[in-house]
Amino acid sequence: MKTKDRILDIARTMIAEIGYHGTTTAALAKRAGISEGTIYRHFENKEDILLHILQDLDDKYSAFLQTLRSARDGDHGTIERILQGHVQFSMDNLADLKIVLSSYALLSPSKQSMTTVIERMHEFFSECMRRSMEMGVIREVEVDPTAKTLVALLLGVMQLKVYWPDMDGDFDPQAVLFVRRSLVPEA
Secondary structure, three states: EEEEHHHHHHHHHHHHOOOOOOOOHHHHHHOOOOHHHHHHOOOOOOOHHHHHHHHHHHHHHHHHHHHHHHHHHOOOHHHHHHHHHHHHHHHOOHHHHHHHHHOOOOOOHHHHHHHHHHHHHHHHHHHHHHHHHOOOOOOOOOHHHHHHHHHHHHHHHHHHHHHHOOOOOOOOHHHHHHHHHHOOOOO
């Protein structure tokens, strides 16, 4: 693994564990087994490290959405695949999401990153609903407020996964069932 990537991996772990403000470049260097100067050969400062972590999450989410876009077909399993896919994305990127969610109110780059993710989620859900309504798979709904509700529901499930991973019960199936009952007409 390249030094820059190792620094980012360790920084991701440390920031997720102790927060952005609790993570110092000195502690990061010590944990990585490198000098603090090595960090500054790869990054301008601690915020630059955070920006790289956030950009990496943004790139992963863009690729994830592209995968969902190419796989969506509007059939009756689409709701499940989209929602379960987002939950799995959350699980696969727990540290990054914890960083964004915990520093959202404190750091402008985190706020911008989360805003971008929310906007992309909203746009994606809106596209899916329009297509599914055209195909007659879901009932006619007001797309914008319904997409916002889906984003809020999914963000809530993601936060549960990030902050309370040991909580009894699995909310994913209930969330999917709730969305299905809300959108899919009864046969």
